[in-house]
Amino acid sequence: MPEIKIPTEFLPVDGRFGCGPSKVRPAQLAAFAAEGAKLMGTSHRQAPVKNLVKRVQEGLMELFHNPAGYEIVLGNGGSTAFWDAAAFSMVEKKAQNLVHGEFGAKFANSLTNPWLEKPTVISGEPGSRLELKAEAGVDSYAYAQNETSTGVVTPVKRVAGADAGALMFTDATSAAGGIDFDAKETDVYYFAPQKNFASDGGLWFALMSPAAIERTERIAATNRYIPEFLSVKTAIDNSRLNQTLNTPAIATLFFLAEQIDWMIANGGLAWADQQTKAASDYLYSWADAASFATPFVSNPEHRSQVVVTIDFDEAIQATEISKVLRANGIVDVDSYRKLGRNQLRVATFTATDLEDVKKLTKAIDFVVGELA
Numbered sequence: 061m062p063e064i065k066i067p068t069e070f071l072p073v074d075g076r077f078g079c080g081p082s083k084v085r086p087a088q089l090a091a092f093a094a095e096g097a098k099l100m101g102t103s104h105r106q107a108p109v110k111n112l113v114k115r116v117q118e119g120l121m122e123l124f125h126n127p128a129g130y131e132i133v134l135g136n137g138g139s140t141a142f143w144d145a146a147a148f149s150m151v152e153k154k155a156q157n158l159v160h161g162e163f164g165a166k167f168a169n170s171l172t173n174p175w176l177e178k179p180t181v182i183s184g185e186p187g188s189r190l191e192l193k194a195e196a197g198v199d200s201y202a203y204a205q206n207e208t209s210t211g212v213v214t215p216v217k218r219v220a221g222a223d224a225g226a227l228m229f230t231d232a233t234s235a236a237g238g239i240d241f242d243a244k245e246t247d248v249y250y251f252a253p254q255k256n257f258a259s260d261g262g263l264w265f266a267l268m269s270p271a272a273i274e275r276t277e278r279i280a281a282t283n284r285y286i287p288e289f290l291s292v293k294t295a296i297d298n299s300r301l302n303q304t305l306n307t308p309a310i311a312t313l314f315f316l317a318e319q320i321d322w323m324i325a326n327g328g329l330a331w332a333d334q335q336t337k338a339a340s341d342y343l344y345s346w347a348d349a350a351s352f353a354t355p356f357v358s359n360p361e362h363r364s365q366v367v368v369t370i371d372f373d374e375a376i377q378a379t380e381i382s383k384v385l386r387a388n389g390i391v392d393v394d395s396y397r398k399l400g401r402n403q404l405r406v407a408t409f410t411a412t413d414l415e416d417v418k419k420l421t422k423a424i425d426f427v428v429g430e431l432a
């Protein structure tokens with residue numbers, strides 16, 4: 061028995077509010093038991109699994125509004141592997157990185173290497189938002205659409221005045237499937253499926269423009285050393301055959317396919333965008349009104365609709381709140397570990413029910429009352 065027992069009427073139906081891994085819908089699990097399970101233990105070089113990959117690729121293209129000439133490329137290793145793959149395979153000479161937190165900084169680190177010029181890094185105080193700026197000699201601009209460590213959102217927009225042929229790299233790991241966007245405003249929209257797509261980790265996906273594919277093929281034809289696993293050219297070639305270089309997690313692909321179809325059946329990305337907006341608006345309004353809490357990101361326009369960060373009064377320990385919540389089945393609302401703030405962080409991904417978010421606020425109100 062937990063020491064503080066949250067009344068049942070304040071408990072969400074689903075207590076998973078983590079930023080990845082995140083809530084997987086029961087319907088996805090049921091569909092897996094009924095259909096997906098048949099694919100387990102079968103070859104990824106044969107039609108049943110290749111058709112599953114194709115279903116994912118076609119579904120993502122439809123969800124992303126079918127931008128002409130763009131392709132869905134995939135590979136193993138999650139978004140973290142994609143950073144190194146892009147460093148080896150896609151950045152020509154020099155990048156500019158916009159850094160709003162840990163994830164943006166990690167890509168800047170991958171691009172700080174012996175074969176590229178040192179990137180220009182634009183980095184501010186956590187919780188703030190800055191802008192990429194046109195810079196002569198920069199061929200790659202990189203930023204996170206949603207910086208998951210702080211809950212700062214950045215619009216998907218090309219840098220005005222950038223050199224001809226410069227590519228835009230959007231880390232959409234926690235934004236894809238939860239925020240609507242115009243694909244023409246980016247060249248590489250990459251993500252992993254364990255966030256809004258309610259699947260499991262381990263794969264990366266990238267919506268790539270014709271210019272991004274052309275750049276990748278051009279670099280692959282030079283004498284630059286590129287490890288096979290990190291070759292985006294190899295990933296493109298395999299993706300066109302609905303497969304990956306090495307063995308993928310089949311269940312991950314199945315959960316993802318189910319989530320994409322569910323999004324499309326409900327109205328696509330515009331609908332998903334409304335879902336996450338409604339849930340996050342509710343949380344921000346609640347935090348604004350609460351005497352003991354404030355939204356961490358001070359400018360409302362910079363606040364993420366998929367990852368809500370809330371600071372707590374010094375009088376109350378956020379870690380104590382999350383401990384009690386966890387004992388009552390509400391999990392993973394802890395602040396990003398390296399941010400070091402007295403904070404809770406809540407994912408309002410597409411699968412998260414607004415009703416459950418409302419219950420969560422009631423549960424927190426109750427716990428704060430008990431701890432006071």
Ligand SMILES: *Cc1c(COP(=O)(O)O)cnc(C)c1O
Nearest residue numbers: 138139140163204208233234252
């Ligand atoms: C979660 C996350 C990552 C890391 O994804 P992995 O698949 O675990 O490598 C990268 N960028 C952002 C913005 C994220 O939210």
